[in-house]
Amino acid sequence: MSEENEGPQPKKLERLLKDQGMKGSPYKFLMGDLRDNARLMREARSRSIPLTHDIVPRVTPLFDQLVKTHDDEMRMK
DSSP: OOGGGGOOOHHHHHHHHHHTTOOOOOOOTTTTTHHHHHHHHHHHHHSOOOSSSOOHHHHOHHHHHHHHHHHHHHSOO
């Protein structure tokens, strides 16, 4: 069986990204970041919406948190 047909290999991808200096949350089998995302969505919905145009923390709190955590790593060096 060729490597192309084996499907996604998350641990291999995680290692390759780490070798390039990218850090992130560790791979979690089956559930991934679903629990974190659900928790962040509950927290975001429990707060009132500010009167600004910045709706990202309310709409996609997991993405907002990832950008804040890994912003420096995502920028071109």
